[in-house]
Amino acid sequence: MKILLSLLAFALVLSSCRKDEPDDYATTSKVYLNVVHKFNGNPLSDNDTVVDINGHSVFMNLVDLKMYLSGFSFDNTSLDGVVLLDANNGQYYIGDIKPGDYSKISLGIGLDSVLNASDPVTFESAHPLSYNQGMYWVWATKYRFFKVEATADVDGNGVFDDGIVYHIGTNDMYRQTEFTKAISVESGEDVIINLEVDWFKFFNNLDLSSESNTHTVNDVPLATKVADNALGVLSIQ
Amino acid sequence: MCLCALVVGLSSCRKDPEPPEIGPENYYIVVPQGFPTVESPTNNALTVEGIELGRHLFYEEKLSGDNTQACASCHFQSKAFSDTVDFSLGIQGNPGLRNAMPIFNLAWSPTLFWDGRAESLEEQALFPVQDHLEMDETWDNVVAKLQNTTKYPPMFEAAFGSPGIDSVRASKALAQFMRTLISGNSPFDQFANNGYFDRSYLHPNPTIANYIYEGWQIFNRDYAGPGIDAGSCFHCHTDPAATRLTTDFQITNNGLDDVSADLGLGGVAGFDPVQDRGKFKTPSLRNLSYTAPYMHDGRFNTLEEVIDFYADSVQAPANLDLDLYHGSINDKRGAVLSPIARYKIKLFLESLNDPSFVNNPAFSDPG
Numbered sequence: 001m002k003i004l005l006s007l008l009a010f011a012l013v014l015s016s017c018r019k020d021e022p023d024d025y026a027t028t029s030k031v032y033l034n035v036v037h038k039f040n041g042n043p044l045s046d047n048d049t050v051v052d053i054n055g056h057s058v059f060m061n062l063v064d065l066k067m068y069l070s071g072f073s074f075d076n077t078s079l080d081g082v083v084l085l086d087a088n089n090g091q092y093y094i095g096d097i098k099p100g101d102y103s104k105i106s107l108g109i110g111l112d113s114v115l116n117a118s119d120p121v122t123f124e125s126a127h128p129l130s131y132n133q134g135m136y137w138v139w140a141t142k143y144r145f146f147k148v149e150a151t152a153d154v155d156g157n158g159v160f161d162d163g164i165v166y167h168i169g170t171n172d173m174y175r176q177t178e179f180t181k182a183i184s185v186e187s188g189e190d191v192i193i194n195l196e197v198d199w200f201k202f203f204n205n206l207d208l209s210s211e212s213n214t215h216t217v218n219d220v221p222l223a224t225k226v227a228d229n230a231l232g233v234l235s236i237q
Numbered sequence: 238m239c240l241c242a243l244v245v246g247l248s249s250c251r252k253d254p255e256p257p258e259i260g261p262e263n264y265y266i267v268v269p270q271g272f273p274t275v276e277s278p279t280n281n282a283l284t285v286e287g288i289e290l291g292r293h294l295f296y297e298e299k300l301s302g303d304n305t306q307a308c309a310s311c312h313f314q315s316k317a318f319s320d321t322v323d324f325s326l327g328i329q330g331n332p333g334l335r336n337a338m339p340i341f342n343l344a345w346s347p348t349l350f351w352d353g354r355a356e357s358l359e360e361q362a363l364f365p366v367q368d369h370l371e372m373d374e375t376w377d378n379v380v381a382k383l384q385n386t387t388k389y390p391p392m393f394e395a396a397f398g399s400p401g402i403d404s405v406r407a408s409k410a411l412a413q414f415m416r417t418l419i420s421g422n423s424p425f426d427q428f429a430n431n432g433y434f435d436r437s438y439l440h441p442n443p444t445i446a447n448y449i450y451e452g453w454q455i456f457n458r459d460y461a462g463p464g465i466d467a468g469s470c471f472h473c474h475t476d477p478a479a480t481r482l483t484t485d486f487q488i489t490n491n492g493l494d495d496v497s498a499d500l501g502l503g504g505v506a507g508f509d510p511v512q513d514r515g516k517f518k519t520p521s522l523r524n525l526s527y528t529a530p531y532m533h534d535g536r537f538n539t540l541e542e543v544i545d546f547y548a549d550s551v552q553a554p555a556n557l558d559l560d561l562y563h564g565s566i567n568d569k570r571g572a573v574l575s576p577i578a579r580y581k582i583k584l585f586l587e588s589l590n591d592p593s594f595v596n597n598p599a600f601s602d603p604g
Binding site: 120122125131132213 | 272273276457459475478487559
């Protein structure tokens, strides 16, 4: 009986030593964003684009488009990826998630105050937050959250003589959004989130003849409008 | 007896001394405070012997067709490794097509040359030797000439761990040397390294120090309307307080001409001769007091001329960098700078000079 009890106690000790975390960790799934860019519902092109803005036909030539996405979460589970989108369709790894059923995806457009306080020289050159990405502004204002640059023929004179420059940054311009989306994460299987970015929606309710240029600090009201428009730019398919 | 056995046993466990390691000695760059880390290519790690070979090659006139020109013939250390003239003359007496760029802090630069046509220092180092307007020589001839010396065969062997001279090894050695040309000890660096508080690091004269400080603020200020001094320089020449490199490494059209005579990036294979016409690499703003004349064609001889250009004369090519105008291209372009603001920006730029770099004996002609 003594021997039996000893064996049981030993088995109990062994069992209590086993950690659960490694198994759970081993079965997490990688989450990727599959990003497709659009302009007014059409495939994005850097060639001359005719768009209707507030009742006027505008010829537009997109020059530079970049946008940070961060602050990802599935329900209340955070993913720590930071993504810098440009005008190219592509797939981006944003973190790992445990198996389960989720109903909501949240993300931030730009960088939260902690990420925005990063020092760009501490990252390798290929990192989204590196100095090499051309998104770091100045010491005082930190990172640009997104850039929308284009030339346009706003007045229809046949010349692309209107510059559109929206460089949006500073902590107040960080925007968070969420999408209702039922996602069932199976153990160890990659999760692909299809994200559509329609850059045209940055121009919603803007008068391009007067609201064409802000680097945030020089025109905060316009920067706020553009940052708010950013909330309509993304959609989960 | 037991003790003897133990001693024998211990002795038999002892490893023979390692043979002395043969081969080049790794070299690690000391990165100045505030700079990003240096990422050397994995196939060309820095070594003491490789850098020394590169230094000798940089000053070696046998790299040119008539043995009269070295890299250093157009890239003077006293000029932060740039030239004093707008277009350097090659061995045939013909001018080159662009101003000789300064050479420093290129370890961080993703592209080389004004038009960005080379993506590594190793690739860049091959060009000037073969350029008919520069050193006008073939690499086969250079290799033969170096092979025929008593100096270079052992230096190449020491640098690469085996005998042999070829253009790839020569370019690697030159790249190693150029990767060590780091300038990060200007008055502004000292001001930044000490927390941005003590302006005496900027200049011993308090009035001038304050002007430099204000010049830095104007440099970083975006367009805020007519009459408000705003350099907007930081868009392309990143705030030195942010990365210390003073360039975003982009290749853009800065409005020097309505129609640029030089295609710039537009002349590089794979780029558009129309949309990329007149686009040039954003240069560093360090050491400007040594690197005149300025711009890709050396058209400006003084910093005052450069600042006046950005305040008064930016042209309107169709592909003008959008950071250079404030809305309609026809309204206003470039910086908004009063006369005193121009002076302050000039003083600020001069605070980025690094005399210790242009006088560093480690970079000088080894003789």
